Amino acid sequence: MKYSAQFGEGKETRARAIEIPREAAGPKVDVVLDGKNALWEVSPMPGGGYSLVGPDSRHAEATVHRLPDGRLRVHVGGDVFEFEFLDELTARAQQAAGAKGKRKSSDVKAAIPGRVLRILVKPGDVVTAKQPLLVLEAMKMENDVRSTRDGTIRSVEVVAGQAVGAGDVLVRFAPET
Amino acid sequence: MSAPRLLIANRGEIAVRIIRACRALGISPVAVYSEPDRDALHVRLADWAVPIGPAPAKESYLVVEKLLDAAAWTGASFVHPGFGFLSENAEFAQAVIDRGLIWVGPKPSSISAMGSKTESRRRMVEAKVPVVPGMTTPAKDADELVRFGREHGFPLLLKAAAGGGGKGMRVVRSEDEVAAAFERTRSEAKSFFADEAVYAELYVENSRHVEVQVLGDKQGRVIAVGERECSLQRRHQKVLEECPSPVVGPELRARMQAVAVAAAKAVEYESAGTVEFLLAQDGRFYFLEMNTRIQVEHPVTEMVYGVDLVAEMIRIARGEPMSLPEVLDPRGHAVECRIYAEDPARNFAPSPGVVKKIRWPGGPGIRIDAGLEEGDTVPLDYDPMVAKLITWGEDRPKAIARMISALQESRVEGIESSIPFFLELLADPDVQAGRFSTQFLDTWKYSGHRQPEAGLEDFALVAAALDAVGRSGRASLLGPSDGPSAWRTARPSYGRRD
Numbered sequence: 280m281k282y283s284a285q286f287g288e289g290k291e292t293r294a295r296a297i298e299i300p301r302e303a304a305g306p307k308v309d310v311v312l313d314g315k316n317a318l319w320e321v322s323p324m325p326g327g328g329y330s331l332v333g334p335d336s337r338h339a340e341a342t343v344h345r346l347p348d349g350r351l352r353v354h355v356g357g358d359v360f361e362f363e364f365l366d367e368l369t370a371r372a373q374q375a376a377g378a379k380g381k382r383k384s385s386d387v388k389a390a391i392p393g394r395v396l397r398i399l400v401k402p403g404d405v406v407t408a409k410q411p412l413l414v415l416e417a418m419k420m421e422n423d424v425r426s427t428r429d430g431t432i433r434s435v436e437v438v439a440g441q442a443v444g445a446g447d448v449l450v451r452f453a454p455e456t
Numbered sequence: 457m458s459a460p461r462l463l464i465a466n467r468g469e470i471a472v473r474i475i476r477a478c479r480a481l482g483i484s485p486v487a488v489y490s491e492p493d494r495d496a497l498h499v500r501l502a503d504w505a506v507p508i509g510p511a512p513a514k515e516s517y518l519v520v521e522k523l524l525d526a527a528a529w530t531g532a533s534f535v536h537p538g539f540g541f542l543s544e545n546a547e548f549a550q551a552v553i554d555r556g557l558i559w560v561g562p563k564p565s566s567i568s569a570m571g572s573k574t575e576s577r578r579r580m581v582e583a584k585v586p587v588v589p590g591m592t593t594p595a596k597d598a599d600e601l602v603r604f605g606r607e608h609g610f611p612l613l614l615k616a617a618a619g620g621g622g623k624g625m626r627v628v629r630s631e632d633e634v635a636a637a638f639e640r641t642r643s644e645a646k647s648f649f650a651d652e653a654v655y656a657e658l659y660v661e662n663s664r665h666v667e668v669q670v671l672g673d674k675q676g677r678v679i680a681v682g683e684r685e686c687s688l689q690r691r692h693q694k695v696l697e698e699c700p701s702p703v704v705g706p707e708l709r710a711r712m713q714a715v716a717v718a719a720a721k722a723v724e725y726e727s728a729g730t731v732e733f734l735l736a737q738d739g740r741f742y743f744l745e746m747n748t749r750i751q752v753e754h755p756v757t758e759m760v761y762g763v764d765l766v767a768e769m770i771r772i773a774r775g776e777p778m779s780l781p782e783v784l785d786p787r788g789h790a791v792e793c794r795i796y797a798e799d800p801a802r803n804f805a806p807s808p809g810v811v812k813k814i815r816w817p818g819g820p821g822i823r824i825d826a827g828l829e830e831g832d833t834v835p836l837d838y839d840p841m842v843a844k845l846i847t848w849g850e851d852r853p854k855a856i857a858r859m860i861s862a863l864q865e866s867r868v869e870g871i872e873s874s875i876p877f878f879l880e881l882l883a884d885p886d887v888q889a890g891r892f893s894t895q896f897l898d899t900w901k902y903s904g905h906r907q908p909e910a911g912l913e914d915f916a917l918v919a920a921a922l923d924a925v926g927r928s929g930r931a932s933l934l935g936p937s938d939g940p941s942a943w944r945t946a947r948p949s950y951g952r953r954d
Contacts, residue, residue, distance in 0.1 A: 280928070282921050295913075299921045301928075310918055319918055326813035326830060327869060329919050339912060341919035342813070342869045351923075352801070353916035357864040358908040359876050360916035361801070364924065391805040392836050417806040418797070418840040419623055420691075421644060442836065445805075 281367035286360075328354075347390065347446045387427055387450040389443045393417030398439055400450065404432045412450050415443070424449060459484040461504065462560070462770070463527040465548075466538030467517060469827030469843055470750070471498035474536050477766035486530045488523060490516035492835040497828055504530045511837045517541045518650070520548050524555055534773060536560040536766075540839060543749040544571050544618075560773040562672075562748045566723040570746040573617050574655050576723075580743045583722035585715055588734060588742045590657025598638040601656050602631055608658050614638065616645030617653035624648055625692045627659055662893040664735040665689065665744075666701045668716035669757045671768060672725040673778045680713035681761050682786050684730075684753055688887070690804070690897045695874070696881065698791045699756035702852060702890030703735070712741060719746060728754070728769045737893075752794065752841070755825060759790035759848040788848055789855040793863065795826075795843040797834045799872035801904045808836040812870030817862035821848040821855070834871055842873075852890065856882055877902050 281298045298311040308321045317334040324330055328342030344352045351364045365373065393415035400412050411423040413435075433453040437443055462478050463486040464471045471487060475498065478485040487502035492511050499505045506526035509516035516522070518541060527535055535552045537543035543561070546568040552559045561567070570576045574594060577587050589608055594617050595601050605612050605628070614637055616624030624644045626637045638654060646652040664687040672678040685701035686694045704712065716731035723746075730751045732744040754765050761784050768778055798804040814830040826843035828834065834842055847862055849855030863879050880902055881887055887896075 280921070280925055282924060284917055284920065295917060297917045297921045299918075299925060301925060308918075308922070310921070312914055312917065321918075321922060324813070328813065329922055331915050331918055333911070333914065337911065339915045340867070341915050342867075343919050343923040344869075344872075346802075351920050353919050354867075354869070354876075355908070355912045355915045355919070357876070357879050358912055359801070359904060360908070360913055361904070362916075362920075364920045366924065366928075390802070392808055393806065394836065416647075417836050418808070418838065419648060420806070421640070 283365050283367065283370040285363040285365070347388075385433075385452045385454065386448045387412060387424060387452075389415065389424065389445055389447045389449055391415065391417055391422065392444050393422065393442070395437045395439050395441045395443060395449075396421060398435055398437070400432050400435065402432050402434050406430060406432060413437070426450075428452070430455065460534065461486050461530055461532040462534035462536055463488065463523070463530065463532035464498070464502075464536050464538065465517070465523045466536075466541055466543070467493055467496060467498055467827070467838065469825050469841070470538040470540075470752075472501060472827055473825055474538060474766055475501050477764060477770060480764065480767050481770055483534070483770065486526070486532045488517070488526050490837075492833065492837065495832070497826070497832065504532075506530060511835060513541065513837065514650075520545075520551050523548075524551060524557075527552075527557055528555070532557070534558045534560055534770065536770070537749065539747075539749050539752060544747070546571060558773050560727070560769050562723075562725055562727045562729060566725050567748045569723040570729075570748050571618060572653075573615055573619070573745055574653075576745060577743075579722055580719060583718055585719045585722070585743045586741065588657050588660060588744070591655040594653035594655045595638070598635045601628075601634050601638055604656050605631060605634065611659040611661075612656040613659040614641045614654055614656050616641060616649055616651070617655055618649040618651035619645060623693075624654075628656075660734055660736055660742075662737055662895060664701070664703065664892075665694075665732065665894050666704060666712065666735045666741070667730050667732040667751075668712050669751075669754070669765070670716050670720045670725065670729050670731060671765070671772070671778055671780065672720055672727065672729070673772045674726055674775050675777045677778065678717050678720045678725060679778070679780060679782060679784075680716050681757055681763060681765075681780070681784055683709060683712055684751075684756055685890075686753060687892055687894045688881070688897060689894055694753065694794065695796075695897070696791065696793050696878065697753035697756055698789065698852070698855070699760045700786050700789065701735075708739065715741075715743070719743060727772050728765050752844070753792050755823060755844060755846045756790040756792045759821075759823065759846060760786045760788060762787065788850045789852040790846060790848045791852075791855045791859045792844050792846045793859060793878045794841050794874070795845060795866075795868065796840045796874040797842050797871045798840050798874055800874055800877035800902045802872075804874075806836060806840055807872040808834045808840075809871045810834075811868060813867055814869075815865070815867040816843075817845070817865035819858075819862075821858050822846070822862050823848075843868075853888070856888060876904065880904075 284295045308319050310319050320332040322330040332338050341355045353360045396414040396416040398413045406426045410426045415422045430452040433451045436448050461484045464474045475485040484503045486504040487499045488506050488508045489499050508522040542548040546564040549559045549564040611629045614626040628637045642652045668683045669681040684699045686697045688696040719731050730747040733741040735741045797807045799807045816824045823846040847858040
């Protein structure tokens with residue numbers, strides 16, 4: 280399987296390519312990194328993550344987390360790496376479509392898990408970008424959830440007191456006319 | 457004869473800490489738990505465990521009657537409140553005493569004297585303890601705050617009169633910020649401390665937060681057990697503390713300790729308490745507040761002075777004289793990092809969820825006070841602090857070096873934690889040199905781009921590829937799915953009852 284890792288955002292991006300066999304069961308895995316072939320020793324750890332021994336016998340533990348925006352965060356020992364990680368087909372399709380086609384989102388999602396404390400808008404309200412729409416409480420802190428754009432509220436998907444997860448839709452906008 | 461029982465009106469790592477003090481004294485610990493805490497570590501370590509209601513603290517850990525009933529049901533004779541929750545609630549202390557139980561803490565009158573920040577300031581002025589200029593009564597409305605600001609100048613610090621632990625505080629830099637800040641602080645004050653009183657004081661820029669540990673017993677003895685440096689704060693929440701303070705020498709220590717003892721004696725203080733000072737750049741110091749309870753950062757004092765403050769609190773509650781001499785000498789240096797379930801790379805967004813993997817460090821001079829184990833869930837209803845990592849060394853650089861290797865050895869996976877933040881913070885030359893004020897973390901920003909060792913990125917890519925192959929394998933068996941991310945499954949299962 281071929282993958283492309285994209286580091287950085289905006290102008291300062293760089294990509295690295297990696298290929299591993301589809302049945303990468305270990306312990307020895309043939310890895311092609313930026314075109315160079317090497318044998319890695321892989322041992323999955325209980326609770327997730329891998330204990331990895333590189334071709335020069337350097338060892339490190341690595342665990343992979345998926346962020347709400349789809350990017351990966353990989354802890355390697357005490358260090359943290361964040362990047363976009365796409366399989367070859369998706370990466371090519373994205374390239375063909377031009378830059379990462381950023382659709383204008385019609386939803387406001389929770390960036391963090393929490394409990395809805397107060398709702399400040401109702402369907403039909405006309406709001407402006409950055410206007411607070413509701414207040415989330417999580418771990419003893421109140422956090423404003425602000426509008427991502429100008430628009431008219433179509434629906435509020437949550438009620439006060441409700442617990443929400445990161446990525447849950449909180450408010451939907453009416454389609455633009 | 458069965459062992460006396462002590463009810464812990466708290467949860468998390470401080471409940472675990474109190475359980476350990478109970479064991480040291482041959483006391484049988486009684487835990488209480490809300491619904492999501494049924495399987496929490498403090499419950500697993502206790503001899504007795506009593507359910508006290510649903511997740512919201514207002515319906516469980518803050519309900520006096522439920523706690524008293526739990527004590528009666530289990531035959532507990534002591535109640536230790538820990539910190540936060542009802543620890544500085546004089547009515548709770550009084551209710552415990554009225555039920556014929558022993559309150560492990562100061563007298564209710566001492567708590568109420570120090571509990572209202574405005575009242576405590578008045579008492580301190582009477583006792584000739586220096587204080588920062590501020591309002592002596594809670595603000596009736598935003599206009600009163602504006603008038604105070606016009607008279608004394610901005611910035612102001614808005615505080616919940618019943619607050620503590622860094623919650624319910626806001627810096628207000630200009631008049632037009634007052635109204636919104638007043639409303640928000642009041643709302644937080646009401647929801648966290650059940651008291652919406654808010655007042656303001658002058659905000660002294662570039663000062664340090666240095667606090668003195670005191671202990672008083674029922675024989676009337678009050679002693680000071682050194683100071684702690686707690687200037688590294690984010691949103692007024694301490695993140696890293698140390699003992700001793702890198703800027704406090706023997707002479708300043710003696711003066712601060714004397715004032716702290718005077719402050720404690722002014723309210724006839726018994727038990728462990730902390731007198732917090734603001735230390736200005738010119739070396740003057742002012743009373744901020746007294747915390748009438750055990751403090752989160754007490755372990756750094758314990759490491760440097762070789763004492764068990766929580767056990768001492770229980771001894772004092774039993775009516776015994778404290779076991780410590782009048783003068784204690786510091787030995788070496790200790791540092792504490794508060795491990796929060798927060799994502800430093802996402803503006804410290806709360807990160808509750810299931811902790812899939814934990815590894816704590818070991819070795820000489822290392823102490824872990826943790827409230828959770830591998831597989832536990834961090835609920836979103838409570839404070840994000842899940843553990844404390846404390847290291848000791850013969851001097852400050854050695855304690856810090858030990859902390860860095862301890863952090864590197866630690867693993868907390870499944871939730872995000874402040875461990876990467878501390879590794880970056882402790883690499884900062886100003887932090888290593890002890891050059892910082894309470895404003896340091898307002899401008900110091902976590903970049904997440906600590907220069908990693910060359911070649912480690914390869915490990916990240918290999919792990920990502922292995923993970924992706926594993927996922928696509930699962931997808932072909934289970935049907936098309938993008939797979940549950942750590943963030944989605946982080947939602948506690950009790951969260952969607954309604």
